[in-house]
Amino acid sequence: MKTGVFIQTTILLIEAISPSLAAAATELPGAQQTDPVVERAIQRLHSKAVTVLRGKELDLKALSPGLYAYLVFNSNEVENAAMGRIVNCDSNRVVIAAGKGTGWEIARQDIVAIAVADNPGGIELWRMSRREMLQVQETAMTVLSGESLDPVKLKIGWHVHVDYRSNGVRRSTTGVIIRRDANRIVIRPGKKSGVRWTIRSDDVARIIVARKRRDMDRWQRARQAMRELQGPRVRMKASSTSPEWVTGRLIRSGQDTLEILSERGAERIPRALVKDLEVSMGRHRNTIKGMGIGLVSGLGAAFLIYPHDIINNDRRGKVGEREDADRVFYAVLAVPLATVCGTLVGVRSITEKWVEVSPSRINLNVSPTRNNGLRAAISFEF
Incomplete structure (x- = not known):
């Protein structure tokens, strides 16, 4: 009986957690009108003026x-x-x-x-970042791919960047090797992080190895600089296309047209035909939301399992006392278990925040910075 109650409670718990987080992971939240906080975030949004194909x-x-x-x-x-x-x-x-x-x-x-x-400034900045990344890669790092990719030859403690596939999706992670064998690699992303990534050897496409952390940090900074220059994600509806959202990266902002690169290829759309235009403010994981849903679900499950008749002294006998003790144990266990499950699901669910802007007031530009460098930026007017 006690096992059945616990299993039923676990099923109810999973059903309570899954729908909310699944919706958060798959549905694109509607755009919201800008407020001062979002406007300041947009002003800090740095560039994305370079498109990489x-x-x-x-x-x-x-x-x-x-x-x-x-x-x-x-x-x-x-x-x-x-x-x-x-x-x-x-x-x-x-x-x-x-x-x-x-x-x-x-x-x-x-x-x-x-x-x-x-603007040539954006290309020059991208070229310099790429040169820095390749210089570190050639002098202080080893690139393993194809036949040279043998995880057994890697040493524990080495810093690595791994490109791999998971469920058909290209992914990458950077960290320190803590375990490896012929079938898998286990990586710790941060020095004090409790997170572990286990990657199957068959899923690995490329491994970039650095024996020293400072070399990996230099390589990552250059790589991040290149990524930050790529065009912003936008989505739009145009009267000349289907009523569905067209999502892609903004390639060019002309006086009369907007050009985006979507899954269907490059598309030039006149500004006058764009009915709705939204710009991505970035993606985030739903860790806190998942933890909250898990905690509430666990408290609800604990309330259902807990033997409330103990308080009323309605239960008698040793058998009843043992059953009460078991139910108290499962009630206490349900809260941390549900919280952990909710947190794990939240970490895996990612949502994207969109901000609505006017199609006629979006621009890409590259401007100088105080240290004689360049900053490419996307600007809006409201």
Whole structure:
């Protein structure tokens, strides 16, 4: 009986936790009108003026003459790079002018990746960050992939960045190796973190190894600088398209058009046709929400399990006393168990916050900073 009660309570607990967090993970919350707090957050939103195309996103139709570009391409099986202004492009090639009468014509099949921006300052900042990352990678790090990828050769205590696949989705994590064998790698993300990531060897695509933490920190800073330059996530509804939201990254903000890169490829949409436009303020995990739902569910389960008739002295006999003791134990256990379950589900559920802006008042720009550097920024008017 006591086992049945506990199992039924656990089922009720899971049913109570799952719907709310599942909805939080899958539904996009509606946009909200800006308030002073959100407006200040937007003012701190740093740039995203550079669009990086690679892999399936490498659609040359998204490019247009006048954009500044940095191309990484293969020439005679050697990786090269070129930077300049696009003077001509089609679905098969890109022609860029590098200055002083020099230029490059690069075929589509040779291009590994391309970064484009309206302003040369954004491209220069992206190039410098990439150069810093590659310099650290070549001098102080080891890249393992393909046949050289043997987890057994890794040593406990090494700092690693792992690119892997989980349920068909590309993911990455950085941390310290605490265990490894031929089948798996266990990584601790932070020095004092209690979190552990276990990754199957078959899911690993690439491992970047650094023996010293400072080298990994330098590499991560350069990589983060490159990521922060990529275009902001936006979603919009246009009268010329379907009533569904079109979500992607803002490539270009022209006087009359907005250009975004979505799953369907590059799309140029006249500002006048855009009915709703929202900008992502970032994604966050629902850890606190999950913990709260789990705690409330645990307290509810404990209330149902607890033998309230003890207080009224209605139960008699040793058998009844043992049953009461068991129910008290399960009631006490339900609270931390439900809280832990809710927290774990909350960590895995991610939501995205959207802010509504006017389609005619969104701009991308690159501006100088006090230390003679550059800052690319997305700006709004309300």
